[in-house]
Amino acid sequence: MNALDGLVEELTRLPGIGRKTARRLAYYLVKRSNDGPRRLAGALERVADQVGPCGECGNLSDADPCEYCRDPRRDTATVCVVEEASDISAIERSGRFGGLYHVLGGRLSPLDGVGPDDLNVARLEERVAGGVSEVIVATNPSIEGEATAAYLRRLLETRPAVKVTRPAQGLPVGGDLEYADGVTIGEALVGRREMQ
Amino acid sequence: MNALDGLVEELTRLPGIGRKTARRLAYYLVKRSNDGPRRLAGALERVADQVGPCGECGNLSDADPCEYCRDPRRDTATVCVVEEASDISAIERSGRFGGLYHVLGGRLSPLDGVGPDDLNVARLEERVAGGVSEVIVATNPSIEGEATAAYLRRLLETRPAVKVTRPAQGLPVGGDLEYADGVTIGEALVGRREMQ
Numbered sequence: 001m002n003a004l005d006g007l008v009e010e011l012t013r014l015p016g017i018g019r020k021t022a023r024r025l026a027y028y029l030v031k032r033s034n035d036g037p038r039r040l041a042g043a044l045e046r047v048a049d050q051v052g053p054c055g056e057c058g059n060l061s062d063a064d065p066c067e068y069c070r071d072p073r074r075d076t077a078t079v080c081v082v083e084e085a086s087d088i089s090a091i092e093r094s095g096r097f098g099g100l101y102h103v104l105g106g107r108l109s110p111l112d113g114v115g116p117d118d119l120n121v122a123r124l125e126e127r128v129a130g131g132v133s134e135v136i137v138a139t140n141p142s143i144e145g146e147a148t149a150a151y152l153r154r155l156l157e158t159r160p161a162v163k164v165t166r167p168a169q170g171l172p173v174g175g176d177l178e179y180a181d182g183v184t185i186g187e188a189l190v191g192r193r194e195m196q
Numbered sequence: 197m198n199a200l201d202g203l204v205e206e207l208t209r210l211p212g213i214g215r216k217t218a219r220r221l222a223y224y225l226v227k228r229s230n231d232g233p234r235r236l237a238g239a240l241e242r243v244a245d246q247v248g249p250c251g252e253c254g255n256l257s258d259a260d261p262c263e264y265c266r267d268p269r270r271d272t273a274t275v276c277v278v279e280e281a282s283d284i285s286a287i288e289r290s291g292r293f294g295g296l297y298h299v300l301g302g303r304l305s306p307l308d309g310v311g312p313d314d315l316n317v318a319r320l321e322e323r324v325a326g327g328v329s330e331v332i333v334a335t336n337p338s339i340e341g342e343a344t345a346a347y348l349r350r351l352l353e354t355r356p357a358v359k360v361t362r363p364a365q366g367l368p369v370g371g372d373l374e375y376a377d378g379v380t381i382g383e384a385l386v387g388r389r390e391m392q
Contacts, residue, residue: 002246002247002257002258003243003245003247003258004243004247004256004257006239006242007243010236010239013232013235014221014225015220015221015224017221021212023282023285024212024282025210025211025213026243027256027280027281027282028210029210029240029243030243030244030247030256031256031280031281034244034245036209036244037240037241038240038241038244039206039209040206040209040236040237040240041237041241041244042237043199043202043203043206043207044203044225044234044236044237045233045234046202046203047199047202047203047222047225047226047233048226048230048231048232048233048234049199050198050199051198051199051200051226060200060226060227061198061200062198062200084223084227085227086219086220086223089219
């Protein structure tokens with residue numbers, strides 16, 4: 001296989017990148033100069049060398065413990081559980097959470113053979129034993145995410161000192177009622193709050 | 197900047213890849229193991245090391261002359277002019293062309309400051325002088341592609357021995373008349389052929 005086809009092959013392994021897109025990206029990268037592919041190769045090598053899971057929370061980071069676990073300003077009594085490390089930046093963007101994180105590395109999915117032992121759950125139990133007062137279970141609002149949340153709630157029931165919460169479900173801010181699905185509207189109505 | 201953000205930054209330079217997609221790809225690459233980023237980095241390095249323009253036709257290839265230019269079975273009297281090297285594989289997929297290629301490296305675009313001197317035109321004139329009987333101008337059927345085709349036709353008018361042709365425009369095979377735009381239908385009618 002020639003070098004260009006080899007690059008196309010590697011690019012098609014990425015999620016959401018089909019053969020046509022891979023071909024377009026590969027040609028784009030080589031078209032101007034050798035600098036394009038080398039810069040991206042360098043960034044990839046750095047990631048392979050430096051990035052790994054944080055031993056505390058499972059976040060992907062160049063440091064262990066990661067930037068959140070070693071930040072003395074974070075509230076260590078509140079732990080937000082997420083499915084993937086990529087969910088952390090979404091929550092950080094909200095600017096409304098100042099606690100620590102815990103990355104499960106997936107969700108319970110019996111059909112795919114993913115059970116509790118395949119997730120970063122044992123470490124969560126250890127962390128919760130060490131002075132955590134609230135666990136916010138921010139797994140996705142999908143069927144599997146809900147099942148995972150329910151599992152964690154039962155697991156943590158044995159520790160009455162720990163409050164287990166789940167982010168509210170409802171209408172997305174800036175969304176349009178007309179285009180919201182019935183289940184979301186239902187959740188929004190059930191979770192309605194008195195106006196201030 | 198940490199390694200992960202650096203990779204996201206590099207990925208957003210690619211066409212059609214926004215910040216969200218770049219972030220998703222970066223996390224996908226590091227999530228499982230260090231093998232993912234390294235394989236892609238290796239493929240990129242190989243491309244940077246090995247791929248360059250063919251001195252004959254401008255195709256991007258690991259060899260110079262490229263696979264088409266050095267293939268003794270290709271018809272050297274017919275040259276198909278394309279805008280980009282990536283167009284060659286599209287034409288090869290048709291299986292209906294056995295001549296040589298010539299890559300312009302773009303199209304005339306006065307608004308972007310791209311004139312004839314910015315394209316691989318001088319080399320085309322040299323090649324045409326050496327026993328070429330037909331030049332198929334397969335630039336894109338866009339305004340700029342048409343302008344480029346018109347320019348090349350005028351340029352090659354000085355060589356009456358060389359036939360300059362353009363691929364037919366019309367309805368795409370397997371397409372639906374109902375969804376075709378008026379200009380395409382018009383071209384299809386103008387270019388109509390007697391049924392055999």
